[in-house]
Amino acid sequence: MKCRKCGSKASVNMRQHKLALCKDHYLEWIPEQTERFIKKYEMFTHNDKILVAVSGGKDSLALWDILARLGYQADGLYIGLGIDGGFGYSSESHRLAQKFAYERNLKLHIVDVEEQYGQPIPVLADLTHRGVGRPCSVCGLTKRHVMNRIARDLGYAVLATGHNLDDEAAVLFGNTLNWLGDYLLRQSPVLPESPGLARKVKPLCRFYEREMTAYALLRGIDYIYEECPYAVGSKTTYYKELLNQLETERPGAKLTFYLKFLEARQQGLFAEQARAQATLKPCPNCGQPTSAPGLCSFCRLMERAALTITDTAE
Amino acid sequence: MKCRKCGSKASVNMRQHKLALCKDHYLEWIPEQTERFIKKYEMFTHNDKILVAVSGGKDSLALWDILARLGYQADGLYIGLGIDGGFGYSSESHRLAQKFAYERNLKLHIVDVEEQYGQPIPVLADLTHRGVGRPCSVCGLTKRHVMNRIARDLGYAVLATGHNLDDEAAVLFGNTLNWLGDYLLRQSPVLPESPGLARKVKPLCRFYEREMTAYALLRGIDYIYEECPYAVGSKTTYYKELLNQLETERPGAKLTFYLKFLEARQQGLFAEQARAQATLKPCPNCGQPTSAPGLCSFCRLMERAALTITDTAE
Numbered sequence: 001m002k003c004r005k006c007g008s009k010a011s012v013n014m015r016q017h018k019l020a021l022c023k024d025h026y027l028e029w030i031p032e033q034t035e036r037f038i039k040k041y042e043m044f045t046h047n048d049k050i051l052v053a054v055s056g057g058k059d060s061l062a063l064w065d066i067l068a069r070l071g072y073q074a075d076g077l078y079i080g081l082g083i084d085g086g087f088g089y090s091s092e093s094h095r096l097a098q099k100f101a102y103e104r105n106l107k108l109h110i111v112d113v114e115e116q117y118g119q120p121i122p123v124l125a126d127l128t129h130r131g132v133g134r135p136c137s138v139c140g141l142t143k144r145h146v147m148n149r150i151a152r153d154l155g156y157a158v159l160a161t162g163h164n165l166d167d168e169a170a171v172l173f174g175n176t177l178n179w180l181g182d183y184l185l186r187q188s189p190v191l192p193e194s195p196g197l198a199r200k201v202k203p204l205c206r207f208y209e210r211e212m213t214a215y216a217l218l219r220g221i222d223y224i225y226e227e228c229p230y231a232v233g234s235k236t237t238y239y240k241e242l243l244n245q246l247e248t249e250r251p252g253a254k255l256t257f258y259l260k261f262l263e264a265r266q267q268g269l270f271a272e273q274a275r276a277q278a279t280l281k282p283c284p285n286c287g288q289p290t291s292a293p294g295l296c297s298f299c300r301l302m303e304r305a306a307l308t309i310t311d312t313a314e
Numbered sequence: 315m316k317c318r319k320c321g322s323k324a325s326v327n328m329r330q331h332k333l334a335l336c337k338d339h340y341l342e343w344i345p346e347q348t349e350r351f352i353k354k355y356e357m358f359t360h361n362d363k364i365l366v367a368v369s370g371g372k373d374s375l376a377l378w379d380i381l382a383r384l385g386y387q388a389d390g391l392y393i394g395l396g397i398d399g400g401f402g403y404s405s406e407s408h409r410l411a412q413k414f415a416y417e418r419n420l421k422l423h424i425v426d427v428e429e430q431y432g433q434p435i436p437v438l439a440d441l442t443h444r445g446v447g448r449p450c451s452v453c454g455l456t457k458r459h460v461m462n463r464i465a466r467d468l469g470y471a472v473l474a475t476g477h478n479l480d481d482e483a484a485v486l487f488g489n490t491l492n493w494l495g496d497y498l499l500r501q502s503p504v505l506p507e508s509p510g511l512a513r514k515v516k517p518l519c520r521f522y523e524r525e526m527t528a529y530a531l532l533r534g535i536d537y538i539y540e541e542c543p544y545a546v547g548s549k550t551t552y553y554k555e556l557l558n559q560l561e562t563e564r565p566g567a568k569l570t571f572y573l574k575f576l577e578a579r580q581q582g583l584f585a586e587q588a589r590a591q592a593t594l595k596p597c598p599n600c601g602q603p604t605s606a607p608g609l610c611s612f613c614r615l616m617e618r619a620a621l622t623i624t625d626t627a628e
Contacts, residue, residue: 176490177560177567179574181583238563242556246491249552257491264493271585 012214015251023218030215031066034203038070041189043201044158050074051156051198053147054100054108056093058216058223059162061100063204065219067160068106074160076101079146080112081139082120085229090120093224100221109154111146119305127304136230138301145298148288151198163202166209169254170239172261185270189262196282196289206255326528329565337532344529345380348517352384355503357515358472364388365470365512367461368414368422370407372530372537373476375414377518379535381474382420388474390415393460394426395453396434399543404434407538414535423468425460433619441618450544452615459612462602465512477516480523483568484553486575499584502576510596510603520569 001010003022010020021029037043044050052064054076067074078097083090094110101108114120121142125135151159168187175183189206193199204212216223231237246253280289283296290296295303315324317336324334335343351357358364364381368374368390381388392411397404408424415422428434435456439449465473482501489497503520507513518526530537545551560567594603597610604610609617 177571179571179578179583181578181581184583242560246556253491257493260493264495267495268585269493269495269498271582 011218012211014208014211016208016247016255017252026214027218030062030207030211031069033207034066035070037189037206038201038203041201043160043190043203044072044199046072048073048157049155050158050160051109051147051151051154052076052160053143053162054078054097055162056096056224057162058221059164059167059204059209059212061097061162061221061223062212062216062219063160063162064100064106065104065221066215067203068104074106075156076106076108077147077150078108078110079143080110080114081142082112082114083122083228083230085226087226087229089224089226089229092226096222096224100223109150111150113142113146116146117142117302117305124301124305128301134230134234136234139230141298141301145286145288145296148197149286152196152288156198157193159198159200161200161202162204162212164204164207164209164212165254165258166240166243167236168202168205169243169258170236172258173239173243174235181270184261185265187261194280194289196287206259208254325532326525328522328525330522330561330569331566340528341532344376344521344525345383347521348380349384351503351520352515352517355515357474357504357517358386358513360386362387362471363469364472364474365423365461365465365468366390366474367457367476368392368411369476370410370538371476372535373478373481373518373523373526375411375476375535375537376526376530376533377474377476378414378420379418379533380529381517382418388420389470390420390422391461391464392422392424393457394424394428395456396426396428397436397449397542397544399540401540401543403538403540403543406540410536410538414537423464425464427456427460430460431456431616431619438615438619442615448544448548450548453544455612455615459600459602459610462511463600466510466602470512471507473512473514475514475516476518476526478518478521478523478526479568479572480554480557481550482516482519483557483572484550486572487553487557488549495584498575499579508594508603510601520573522568 001013001020002008003010003025004019005025006022008022011023012026013020050067050072052060052067052074054060054064056078064074064076076097078094080094081090097108098110100106113124117124121135121139124142125131125138128138131138147159150156172184172187175187189202191200243254243257280291282288283290283292283299285295285299288296288298292300315327315334316322317324317339318333319339320336322336325337326340327334364386366374366378366381366388368378370392378388378390390411392408394408395404411422414420427438431438435449435453438456439445439452442452445452461473464470486498486501489501503516505514557568557571594605596602597604597606597613599609599613602610602612606614
């Protein structure tokens, strides 16, 4: 297999695009494509201050690397979740995120959940009914809260996450299997800013996971190979496996599924009325928008954590 | 496992419904449920004359059996497709459909495609570009034409087909993977009558394929076990396998996928505008509605067949 651009030995073959490239041309192609997606979906410009949510994994570090290479003003935010999983998941990902920033002279903000909110994610999750043993929803809630707070407090207009096509297709697949209209209407490469919330963008949403792995490896990015220990056996992981089967059978099926969805929605497949969102108001405690009558979900979680800790202390 | 109704040994266990039943109660339960679906989706009443499309397979014979047991005016229509597949697929299914009707004293109309239109399905299919080697689309076109013609000529208000949940879920899955809006808007347990077209109904659309197999076996219905030889390796068969995997992992997933879709659509998930259909007009040759400017697709196929036969004869 030869590189389409220079004819030398190809390093990456993308069946879904009928495209093979050598290392050098692949490392050029990925940022070019990313730039194309950023413009196509009107994600941000060179004037915007961007906060990249960095987990220490390949996608978010690759995203940060690409945005820096493209000359965007992109700083990082690492959130310490306090997850161990028997192999120091959080401490290792923290180390790798810091190393990445240090070596490239990039600015990395760090928020440690336990330091700031009293407990690590697994303990916070155990305080809720649905969180026991599977803290993913509490973790998501906490990360969203922290990202929005830092973006607001430090004046970032845009929050960028490293979700790749496999992530997006798996979420879409789950929402479609259950025909969750609200979620189908909301899933997008760009969520526009709203009062109290920064714009959210996913510049890697059209790259296959293996394309990002190849980029991180060929760029020599040192990232954490392990998934979060709580992701093992999750629904999303299961949907990814099913979609991979489909992809093996028909290269491009995953990309078609995602792109045709975006296209059909843009062409008006879904009813506008369903877009009517619940009225949001600022949480009286943290000020972030919420549809709840009183405190937002995150502040209610914090209240429960404080009560529990008081109970324990008594 | 015991029958929930009488406590005797269960013959069928339906994990997706958390319901086990003995043979007698199962053979009661299926028609009861069918009656419930017929009423829920307002398919037809005891005053309607119904034409059941009978292939000789388990689903269509079971449907005819159930409708007869429920006291509906249901006659059968068998369409001889002229497909052999090395095991006499069409001749065997013809024999079984006739045997079924004869033993129960039911009226069966028979249309043989080769006799009426000059060529069997595989030959007709080879006359078209997309039909070569895979005659499914030409077969579907022909069956729809014949069913509509017989229903109109003999005064049947309703056309009933034996599509089960596995069929419907697989079609929905295919349409969703490609976000085919027009098809998503149209797929339904009931397609209302329109000028020149009988109402189309699928009374078994909420039964799992294995529920229909169990019904046919326990009722002692003699049906053709083999699938149509052209179905092997088809997209639909592949989607069925994927959905079966999902179902094994999460019993009920297939039913949820289909029912939540119907529910979401009824609650207005999709935009009305997209429902705007192409204007239909009667085909100048056969009188069936078509969106084509001249002859309908079926009559164009027949024209091509006639030309080809003339060519060959010259």
